[in-house]
Amino acid sequence: MRRNIGGGLLASACLGAIILAAVLAPWLAPLPPDLQEDVAGARYLPPLTRAQALRLSSDRVRVLTSLRATPAGWMGVRNGRREEFTASEVLGAPAPRFYLLGTDSLGRDLTSRLLFGTRHTLVITALSAILATFLGVAVGAVAGLGGRRWDDSLMRGVDVLRCMPRLLLVLVCASLFPPSTLLLVLILGATTWTGLARILRGQMRVLARSDLAAAARASGASPLRVALRHLLPQATPLLTVNAALRLADIILLESALSLLGIAAPPPAVSLGGVMASGSDALSGAWWIAAWPGLLIAGMVFALRSTGARFLRLPDPPSVA
């Protein structure tokens, strides 16, 4: 049964574009992602706002909309109020600001934050998925090929871990150590590998009895070589699809954890973090939460349909 969730080529193209944007974030972002030029003046500006940043002689910056030159200096609207500055107060010419996606509660440009957030989220999820795949392959292969004793003890352990309340595991891990990106990767990776271990164990058990394994053994290959060079490569399609689906799940998990306050500390910015910060300002500034959510949905959709293109899955990952 194919686990096709539509899309296809378009989804893969979307995914490529998102990854490209994340890689090029430092060059694409109009402003630094944590730049708070003028908290009072620039906060909660809706999408597509054009504004100007004035540098004052007191070295403060004022972000003003509908700025125009007056005989005395400059006049514009800041935070709903009209403000005037004499020419002597202002240093240099006003710098144009275009907030394509709006600004957040601290006057930071959301376009830049989302670009860097995508980058951070992709790095975190990729590292976590690599860790989860590594753990799942190691445990699954040893359990599937290592004989009855290894199989029993490892799979009982996996069963126990699968029955653990995941949130408890995550929260306790998070409270043990100071928050960091590394910790988040470890938590996300260490709590998402058990499904793969079970699937891989099943496949390895079948493969171990196949002619393929018998031929490799007959040609004198050591058990380790049989496992690494002959049997594990057979699982490549499975691993590819599983990695794509795992990435999608981890992106969703990361965003949920952000809402619960488990995230890499600032200045690191993730999509989930931006979205969680928007939940407080929902009534006034819908755009803070809206964009990261749509971006996450796009990434998850693209990853799942790209994964589905690769092969037929025996079952939904959680059941198998």
Added chain:
Amino acid sequence: MMTAVPLLLGVLTLVFLLVQVAPGDPFRLEPAAGVSGSAQRTLRHAFDADRPLAARYLDWMKGFLVGDLGVSFTYRRPVSELIREAGTNTIVLAGLATLLQFLLGTAAGLAAAGSRRGWVDRFLTGLSSLAYSLPSFWLGMALVWLFSVRLGWLPVSQMHSVDAAEHSPVWRLVDFLRHLALPCLALTLPAAGGIALYVREEVRSQLGGAFVQAARARGIGEKAIVMRHSLRGALLPLVNLFGLALPGILGGSVVLEVLFAWPGMGRLAYQAVLAKDEPLVLGCAWVTSVLVVAGSLMADLMSSWVDPRAGEETA
């Protein structure tokens, strides 16, 4: 069945150790006027927290047999009582949502599969894929924004209005349903999308089978083929999914319960962990683990009921 007991024992032991390892001490009091240094010791003793690890572990294990889960540090009430209250609230929310997930998902999946790449199929598949990809709490926020902030039709959070006690029972019921609507919808839609895609794939793969060709050759209508012949084959994996969903019904969706301030199991467990309320954390973990084990057991039993061959394979 025989593996369930040691499995539970293992899970509970691990949870117990995990909670011991976690840093922070719920009885460490800030020095303040009127609080003596011995207050900490007194409290610790009152809650039985000053006994050695092994003794507490044995006590705790014994507690499960007699149904005594201890007293919560923060609420100062029996844990079993707290869990019963929160569990009821969660069953209402998550139980209804799970029911809707499977009904909506199966219906949409069948309609899509029956339409065979027609526009109904395209529309439903697209919609399901979208719903399945959305983070559930983003959907929750979007619903709050639309129905509460913009339109003002439905309340933002909590289970009841503040003044609910002053009104008639009918008013209270309507009030409760209004509070239930948004979290329930946010919990239902993403999973329903996933189930719809899944049912569609299952039924379509069944439609390619020889028995479907035979049915067509006998002149059976297309609708009956989808509903009576293909759906039956797709039921087995669906039953498995349902077994896996069972822990969620009582374990609750933490994120949505936190977002909507719904006083259920997920929120209770979350707050318990944050407060390092040891008996409450352990109690919540106990309920969740029992449900996971029960869910997979139930899935096994239901599979052999739906398809007698499945029982032979697992035996």
